[in-house]
Every structure is written in C-alpha cells, then in structure tokens.
Amino acid sequence: MATMTEPPAEAFRLSQLIYDTRYRSLTIQVVAFILIMAGVFWLANNTVQNLQDLGKDFNFGFLGQRAGYDINQRLIEYSNDSTHARAALVGILNTLLVAFLGCILATILGVIAGVLRLSKNWIVSRLMGVYVEGFRNIPTLLWILIVFAIMTEATPQPRDFRGENPEASMILFDTVAITNRGIFIPAPVWGEGATVLILVFLASLAGIFAFRRYARKRQEETGVILPVFWVSLGLFFIPSILFYYILGRPVTLEYPELAGFNFAGGTHLRNSLIALWLALSLYTGAFIAENVRSGILAVSKGQTEAAFALGLRPNRTMNLVILPQALRVIIPPLISQYLNLTKNSSLAIAVGYMDVRSTLGGISINQTGRELEGMLLLGLFYLVTSLIISGLMNVYNQSIKLKER
Amino acid sequence: MSDVHAQTVSYVRETMLPEAEPPVTERGAIKWLRENLFSSWLNAILTILSLYVIYYVLSHTLGWMLYGIWDAGSLTECREIRNELYGEDASVACWAVLADRWDQLLFGFYPQDLYWRPVAALLVFFVAVSPILFEGVPRKLFYLTATAPFICFWLIWGGTIWGPIVVALGFVIAGAVFRYGAxxxxxLLAIIGAFVVPILYWLLLAGPLTAIxxxxxxxxxxYVSSDEIGGFMLAFIIGITGIILSFPLGILLALGRQSDLFIINKTCVTFIEVIRGVPLIVWLFTASLLLNYFLPPGTNFDLLLRVIIMVTFFASAYMAEVIRGGLAALPRGQYEGADSLGLNYWQSMQLIILPQALKISIPGIVNTFIGLFKDTTLxxxxxxxxxxxxSNLIRATTDWNGIYWELFIFIGLCFFICCFSMSKYSxxxxxxxxTEHR
Structure with missing residues (x-):
C-alpha cells in the first residue's frame, strides 16, 4: 500500500538564505536595511562633525530673533522689528497668494485654450497650438523674465500720465493705471454695514448650492429639469445688489490717483507679483490645455452618438454625458499641475517677489547663518504642502473611481 | 409593347446630361473657408478675432525683427545707425548683440581657439545615440556608444587622456569579474565582486595609475576648468548627463516602489516623495549651500558636478513616477504569464514587463526629459x-546695457528648437x- 510520506525535513543551511526564494527576500531586505542605515549614519555623523568644526549648533532659536529686514509685499502685519518666524509666515502667505491666483488664471486659460484647440475653426485651433507649444517648450524662468521685462520696460512711467495731453492714460474708465512701477487698481473700502452685505452674499452662495442640490434630486426623482443656470445667476447677483442699495452703499471703491511722482490710493499690485502671476499662469495654462484636450478626446465618439440617439440636445450631451467622463481624466493631472505651479512659484527669486524662499530660505539664512535649519524648514513647508494636495487628490480619485467588480 | 411606349411617352432622354459643377459655395477655397472659418456666427467672430490678434502681433514685431541691425558694436551705435536709416521714432531690433556675443551665449568663457572640442563632443554624442534612437544604423556603433561618455568628457574638459581611460578600465574590470568570476x-559572489572590485580600484588604484x-x-x-564652461554648452552638459543618468535610476526607483520587499519599497517611496515634493530650486540651493555639511570634512568638489547630481536625482524621481504609471497600466496577466514561464524577477522585468511598460510611458518619459532640459536654466x-x-552678464556691460528682447528671443528660440524636436521624436x-491593430 502506497503511503504518503512527508519529505524528510532538511536541516537549515546557511546557503538557503541566498538560494532559497523563501528566505532570499528577507536576506535582501536585511542587507538593504543595514546599508541604508549605514549611509544615514554616515551622513549624520559627517553633519555633526562639520557643525562642530564650524562651531555651530543645531537649533531653531533664530526664528524668535528680530528679523531686521523689510518685506515690500505683505498680507499680514509685519515690520523689520518682527521675528524671523513672522517673516517666514509672510513669505508663506505670499507663496500661497501667487499660487492661488495662478491656479485660477491658469485653469481659465487652460480650459479655453484646450477647448479652442479642438475647435473646427482652422485658424483658432492653429493659434492655440502655437500658444501651447510655445509655452510648453520654453523654460518658465525665461517667461517670467520676459513678462517682467514687458512690465518694467514696455509700460509708461507714472509721469507720462501727467499734463494736459498725457502720453498714457488710465484704462477701464480711469480706474486702472498700468505703469512701470506696477498696476494700480481700485481698492474696496469697507464701510458700515459691509459685514451684513458679505453675510448676504455668503447666504446667497449657500442658497445657490442648496437649490442645485434640490434641482438635481428632483430631476432624479421626477425627471423635471429646473432652470438651474438662470436661478443661480439671479441668486448670485440680485440679493447682494438689493442689499447694497438698502444698506446705503456700504462698500465704496477708492480709485488710484496721480500724486507726486507716483500713483496713490487704490491697491498697488507690484510688477514682481504681476510678472510671476501672469507668467506662471500662461505657462501652466498651456499644460492644462493639453490635459483638457486629452480629457475631451478620451471620451469616445460613441458616447456622443449614443446621447444624440437618446434625443439629448448638444448642451445637455455636454453636461450630462461628456463632461462627467472627461473630468475623470482631466482632474488628476490638473491637480498635479496646480502642484507644479506652487513649486514653480519659488522662481520668484528671478523677479524679487518675497515668497517663502526669499524670506525664510534667503534673507533669514544669510542674516543668521543657519543654512541647515532654514533649508530644512523651507523643504518641509513645500513637502507638507504637496503632500496635502496629493492627499486630497487621492481622496478625489477614490471617490470618482469607476465602480467595477 | 414598345409601340405603346413610344406613343404614350413623347420624349425619352437617351444620353445623360454632363455633370454640372458644384455651386460656387460648395467648392474650392470658398467651401474650405465656409467650413473651416465661418461655419457659424461664433466661429466667424472667433476667426475675425484671431486674425486681428495675428495682425496686431505681426504689425508690432515683424518690422522690428526684419529691419533689425546686425552690424554694430554697442547699443548706442545701434541707435545711431537706426537714427540714420529709419529716423528716431522707428523701433528696430538690435541683433548686433547676437553677432557680437554669440560665442558667449553658446560656449561661455570657453577658450575661443578650442571651440572645436565641445562641437566635436556634441557630434560624438549624436553619433553615439543614433543606434539607440533609430533602427537601420549600423549596430557596431554601440561600441562608440559605450566609450562616448569618456570621449566627450575628455573633449570638453581636456587634461590628460589617461584619466578617462583609467576610469573606463574600471568598467572593463567589473565586466571581467562578472563574466569570469562566476x-x-x-x-552571487561574482555579482558582489563586480560592484566591490571596481570601486576599490577607483578609490585606491586609479589615481596613482593615472599619474604613472x-x-x-x-x-x-x-585643461579647461568647469568655471569656464557656460551658455548653452552648460545647459547641454547638465541636460544630457541628467537625462542619461536619470533614466536607469528612475527605472530602478519605479521597480523599487512596485516591489513587495517592505524596506526597499518604503525607501523608494520616501526618496521619490521627498524629492518631488520640494522645488528644484531648493534642491539646487541645498547642493550649493549644504552638501558640504553632509560629506566628510575637507571634501570639496565641483559645483557643476554637485548640480548634475541634484538634477539627476530630481529628474529620476519624476521618471520613476512616470514609469510606475506604465508598470501599473500593464494587465496583471503579463506578470502572471512571466511567472508561469518560470522566468526569475530580473528576466521577467527585462523581457516582458519593462519593454511594454516603457512603451506605454514614452510620452511621459520624454516630457520629463524636456522638463529637465528646461530646468537647467535654474x-x-x-x-x-x-x-x-x-544674458544678465551681457546686459551688465556698458556696451549692451538695456538690451532685453533680442537676447530673450535667441535663448527662447534655441530652447524651443531643442524641446520641440524632442517631443516630435517621441x-x-x-x-x-x-503594435495594436487600428
């Protein structure tokens, strides 16, 4: 009778660590771990040794010291008596400001250029092709410098606005002045009752949101389509304008005016901010245009034809069939473009915009001699920002993922 | 039958009419215009708007460019020539700055009589990559490809010929150990030896051997030092070295990130995310300010080399993500098929997975290359x-103080040509x- 016998258990041999696939992965990992640890230890040891030789220590105390330098562009209260930490915060806010403005403008430009590049209009699609290829194939830094040079060299001086027959004049009904010292735009002055107005505006935004949800729910339940667009438009403007007059115009505009050698009043947008903002937006917009184009092309033609066969009109086809599928393709690379824009905003150094690299990673380091700590904090800021954004992206990707088997 | 027909029908056409021309609006240029430019009101408006934009741009730049002055020694001289020729109000380009300083823009401070060396290095590079880029080039050129890095290095930096030869010998030793050591x-020991022996050789023997x-x-x-290298030559050196080195490194990182081995996986993920999360400019400052902290006291090496290392790391992290996308896009069956054929890990990667994954990721890879080349400006x-x-240095001289657009246009054009041809090649x-049927 045949009996099943267990193969004799082999004694463990050392060579199994290398040749037996059961153990080999473990061996590789242990060796890799030891090598990596040795490398890290070597670097850390060198750093400690070098710091000792230079007579430096490793602490972040410099953040509490007086900064002693001025920052011309600031969103929060800051003077040269403030601390280095405050200066870093000003820089961080400036970085986020230009990144935020840039993302908005880049999206608008990108969507327009991407859609127009697919247009059947020969000349428009060629023109958009020139825009996209031109910006994608020339370095950002060059574009920033070019836009900055246009802002400073090709715009009139403030004194050209003076006199009976000025060489230059303000645009948009004498409210905006484009000069070589920056752009001056009207600034809002918040009077009494402005808070109420803002609350009304926020409430109308909430109203729009609620109405859209209601309309969607109703459409899914009964099939009746409500005029979402017009109602949203009405809700957006009418309550705010109504309250604006009821409250007696609480918000007024302060217009820039020529005073002395420069404009005074209004909001002064510096050339550095404008140049960085426009150049980054144009550059990133070209990349977004390609994402939009590929997203739209990724929706197969059969989808459009099927929607037409069901009797949907073109704009409903776009809204209900094409866009939801195209957005799935467009949004992940779009967010990584936002991330790129945020990181590219560190090129502010080229035009002297005071972003976080210029304050924390530039002047603060030079003044305190704390390269290691400063660069570490700077790197950490960018790393955390990008990890947060990519984390959000992952959440989004999960939520729109095709629900398959 | 036919009689009846002839009596009831008074006229029967026996020949076909000649084909009529299509209506004017449905043929030729007019049809094309109607379909492509004026198919609807919106399109007509867009067309007119675009024509106006094109007219506006060209009317402001075309004359400026075409009437540009090529022969002058300084911007003031340029303006004098302009005043003579076109009057004071005319705005014309001063291309003379390019005629005067083209050598610096292309070669930096490289000695003038040695310009043939970088040019020769570039030619060697192109011949060496041709068998990789195109089929139908003699395969024997791969021998040149293997030696090209050393030839190019020697051509650009000069110095003794024995340096590159002795270093190259290290790779020959590694190959020999791998082949005959087995x-x-x-x-296994042969693989380890193929890494350890040449490293020992480079560290201990290479220096004295070169001297002897x-x-x-x-x-x-x-000998030409790195300080004298500049202009587009520098961009090419950093770009090309970065591209060549970051590609294999990126593949390894991508494989590491896909790997099941916990420690290797986590190391690769950390490396990729940290590098990608921080802008290149911060890494470059790290290279110039901080690298000396991390290395043994007293080490000091070329800034150019440090920058190349940083750029390579930076590009390889991006490359790894692109290739990981390709690896993830392959159907699971390919991996299982490779396993069922009994191939080991490296064989399955080399023969089955990577060829397909790399093919999928070509657009991304080339985009990374283009990005790297553009980033050399930082x-x-x-x-x-x-x-x-x-361009800043030239503007800082008294001769060319205040010249912007001509330099920007030249630099932009050079970058555009390089990057655009890369994307066309991809x-x-x-x-x-x-290979799919379409």
Missing amino acids: EVVGP LNSIAPIGMQ VVFVGLSDPIGF QFLERKLR
Whole structure:
C-alpha cells in the first residue's frame, strides 16, 4: 500500500538564505536595511562633525530673533522689528497668494485654450497650438523674465500720465493705471454695514448650492429639469445688489490717483507679483490645455452618438454625458499641475517677489547663518504642502473611481 | 409593347446630361473657408478675432525683427545707425548683440581657439545615440556608444587622456569579474565582486595609475576648468548627463516602489516623495549651500558636478513616477504569464514587463526629459552661467546695457528648437512602436 510520506525535513543551511526564494527576500531586505542605515549614519555623523568644526549648533532659536529686514509685499502685519518666524509666515502667505491666483488664471486659460484647440475653426485651433507649444517648450524662468521685462520696460512711467495731453492714460474708465512701477487698481473700502452685505452674499452662495442640490434630486426623482443656470445667476447677483442699495452703499471703491511722482490710493499690485502671476499662469495654462484636450478626446465618439440617439440636445450631451467622463481624466493631472505651479512659484527669486524662499530660505539664512535649519524648514513647508494636495487628490480619485467588480 | 411606349411617352432622354459643377459655395477655397472659418456666427467672430490678434502681433514685431541691425558694436551705435536709416521714432531690433556675443551665449568663457572640442563632443554624442534612437544604423556603433561618455568628457574638459581611460578600465574590470568570476567563485559572489572590485580600484588604484601612465606617456590636451564652461554648452552638459543618468535610476526607483520587499519599497517611496515634493530650486540651493555639511570634512568638489547630481536625482524621481504609471497600466496577466514561464524577477522585468511598460510611458518619459532640459536654466541661481545667466552678464556691460528682447528671443528660440524636436521624436517613436491593430 502506497503511503504518503512527508519529505524528510532538511536541516537549515546557511546557503538557503541566498538560494532559497523563501528566505532570499528577507536576506535582501536585511542587507538593504543595514546599508541604508549605514549611509544615514554616515551622513549624520559627517553633519555633526562639520557643525562642530564650524562651531555651530543645531537649533531653531533664530526664528524668535528680530528679523531686521523689510518685506515690500505683505498680507499680514509685519515690520523689520518682527521675528524671523513672522517673516517666514509672510513669505508663506505670499507663496500661497501667487499660487492661488495662478491656479485660477491658469485653469481659465487652460480650459479655453484646450477647448479652442479642438475647435473646427482652422485658424483658432492653429493659434492655440502655437500658444501651447510655445509655452510648453520654453523654460518658465525665461517667461517670467520676459513678462517682467514687458512690465518694467514696455509700460509708461507714472509721469507720462501727467499734463494736459498725457502720453498714457488710465484704462477701464480711469480706474486702472498700468505703469512701470506696477498696476494700480481700485481698492474696496469697507464701510458700515459691509459685514451684513458679505453675510448676504455668503447666504446667497449657500442658497445657490442648496437649490442645485434640490434641482438635481428632483430631476432624479421626477425627471423635471429646473432652470438651474438662470436661478443661480439671479441668486448670485440680485440679493447682494438689493442689499447694497438698502444698506446705503456700504462698500465704496477708492480709485488710484496721480500724486507726486507716483500713483496713490487704490491697491498697488507690484510688477514682481504681476510678472510671476501672469507668467506662471500662461505657462501652466498651456499644460492644462493639453490635459483638457486629452480629457475631451478620451471620451469616445460613441458616447456622443449614443446621447444624440437618446434625443439629448448638444448642451445637455455636454453636461450630462461628456463632461462627467472627461473630468475623470482631466482632474488628476490638473491637480498635479496646480502642484507644479506652487513649486514653480519659488522662481520668484528671478523677479524679487518675497515668497517663502526669499524670506525664510534667503534673507533669514544669510542674516543668521543657519543654512541647515532654514533649508530644512523651507523643504518641509513645500513637502507638507504637496503632500496635502496629493492627499486630497487621492481622496478625489477614490471617490470618482469607476465602480467595477 | 414598345409601340405603346413610344406613343404614350413623347420624349425619352437617351444620353445623360454632363455633370454640372458644384455651386460656387460648395467648392474650392470658398467651401474650405465656409467650413473651416465661418461655419457659424461664433466661429466667424472667433476667426475675425484671431486674425486681428495675428495682425496686431505681426504689425508690432515683424518690422522690428526684419529691419533689425546686425552690424554694430554697442547699443548706442545701434541707435545711431537706426537714427540714420529709419529716423528716431522707428523701433528696430538690435541683433548686433547676437553677432557680437554669440560665442558667449553658446560656449561661455570657453577658450575661443578650442571651440572645436565641445562641437566635436556634441557630434560624438549624436553619433553615439543614433543606434539607440533609430533602427537601420549600423549596430557596431554601440561600441562608440559605450566609450562616448569618456570621449566627450575628455573633449570638453581636456587634461590628460589617461584619466578617462583609467576610469573606463574600471568598467572593463567589473565586466571581467562578472563574466569570469562566476566560474571561479559562483554567480552571487561574482555579482558582489563586480560592484566591490571596481570601486576599490577607483578609490585606491586609479589615481596613482593615472599619474604613472601620465609620467610615462604624457598625452593630453589643454585643461579647461568647469568655471569656464557656460551658455548653452552648460545647459547641454547638465541636460544630457541628467537625462542619461536619470533614466536607469528612475527605472530602478519605479521597480523599487512596485516591489513587495517592505524596506526597499518604503525607501523608494520616501526618496521619490521627498524629492518631488520640494522645488528644484531648493534642491539646487541645498547642493550649493549644504552638501558640504553632509560629506566628510575637507571634501570639496565641483559645483557643476554637485548640480548634475541634484538634477539627476530630481529628474529620476519624476521618471520613476512616470514609469510606475506604465508598470501599473500593464494587465496583471503579463506578470502572471512571466511567472508561469518560470522566468526569475530580473528576466521577467527585462523581457516582458519593462519593454511594454516603457512603451506605454514614452510620452511621459520624454516630457520629463524636456522638463529637465528646461530646468537647467535654474542653475543660474546658484552661480553657474547658463544662457540666462549670460544674458544678465551681457546686459551688465556698458556696451549692451538695456538690451532685453533680442537676447530673450535667441535663448527662447534655441530652447524651443531643442524641446520641440524632442517631443516630435517621441511622437515618431510612439507611432513606430504602436503594435495594436487600428
């Protein structure tokens, strides 16, 4: 009778660590771990040794010291008596400001250029092709410098606005002045009752949101389509304008005016901010245009034809069939473009915009001699920002993922 | 029957009418215009708007460019010539700055009589990559490809010829150890030896050996230091070295990130995310300010080399993500198929997975290359003089103070030509490698 016998258990041999696939992965990992640890230890040891030789220590105390330098562009209260930490915060806010403005403008430009590049209009699609290829194939830094040079060299001086027959004049009904010292735009002055107005505006935004949800729910339940667009438009403007007059115009505009050698009043947008903002937006917009184009092309033609066969009109086809599928393709690379824009905003150094690299990673380091700590904090800021954004992206990707088997 | 027909029908056409021309609006240029430019009101408006934009741009730049002055020694001279020719109000380009300073924009401070060396290095590079880029080039050129890095290095930096030869010898030793060591000490030790022996050789033997060989037969060229390299030559050196080195590194990182081995996986993920999360400019400052902290006391090496290392790491992290996308896009069956054929990990990667994954990721890979090449402009901030650095230097001289557009246009055009041809090549490659039936 045949009996099943267990193969004799082999004694463990050392060579199994290398040749037996059961153990080999473990061996590789242990060796890799030891090598990596040795490398890290070597670097850390060198750093400690070098710091000792230079007579430096490793602490972040410099953040509490007086900064002693001025920052011309600031969103929060800051003077040269403030601390280095405050200066870093000003820089961080400036970085986020230009990144935020840039993302908005880049999206608008990108969507327009991407859609127009697919247009059947020969000349428009060629023109958009020139825009996209031109910006994608020339370095950002060059574009920033070019836009900055246009802002400073090709715009009139403030004194050209003076006199009976000025060489230059303000645009948009004498409210905006484009000069070589920056752009001056009207600034809002918040009077009494402005808070109420803002609350009304926020409430109308909430109203729009609620109405859209209601309309969607109703459409899914009964099939009746409500005029979402017009109602949203009405809700957006009418309550705010109504309250604006009821409250007696609480918000007024302060217009820039020529005073002395420069404009005074209004909001002064510096050339550095404008140049960085426009150049980054144009550059990133070209990349977004390609994402939009590929997203739209990724929706197969059969989808459009099927929607037409069901009797949907073109704009409903776009809204209900094409866009939801195209957005799935467009949004992940779009967010990584936002991330790129945020990181590219560190090129502010080229035009002297005071972003976080210029304050924390530039002047603060030079003044305190704390390269290691400063660069570490700077790197950490960018790393955390990008990890947060990519984390959000992952959440989004999960939520729109095709629900398959 | 026919009688009846002839009586009831008074007229029967026996020949066909000649074909009529289509209506005017449905043929030729008018049809094309109608369909492509004026198919609807919106399109008509867009067309007119675009025509106006094109007219506006051209009317402002075309004359400026075409009437540009090529022969002058300084911007003031340029303006005098302009006043003579076109009057004071005319606005014309002063291309003379390019005629005067083209050498600096292209070569930096490289000695003028040695310009043939970088040009020769570039030619060697192109010949060496041709068998990789195109089929139908003699395969024997791969020998040149293997030696090209050393030839190019020697051509650009000069110095004794023995340096590159002795370093190259290290790779020959590694190959020999790998090949013949397997029979003597077994395959695994041979692999380890192929790494350890050449490293020991480079660290201990290479220096003295070079000195000895140089004293026996002093063959060499004039040495050019890295400080003298600048302009587009610098951009090319950093870009090309970065591209060549970041590609294999990126593949390894991508494989590491896909790997099941916990420690290797986590190391690769950390490396990729940290590098990608921080802008290149911060890494470049790290290279110029901090690298000395991390290395043993007293080490000090070329800024150019440090920048190349940083750029390579930076590009390889991006490359790894692109290739990981390709790896993830492959159907699971390919991996399982490779396993069921009994291939080991490296064989399955080399023969089955990577060829397909790399093919999928070609557009992304080339985009990374283009991005890397464009990013070489950032080295201006750590004190290397790339084209943009030189445009600043030229503007700082009294002769050319205040000249902007001519330099920007030249630099932009050079970058555009390089990057655009790279993206066109990637499209060609995609078409060539497309195997699906369409």
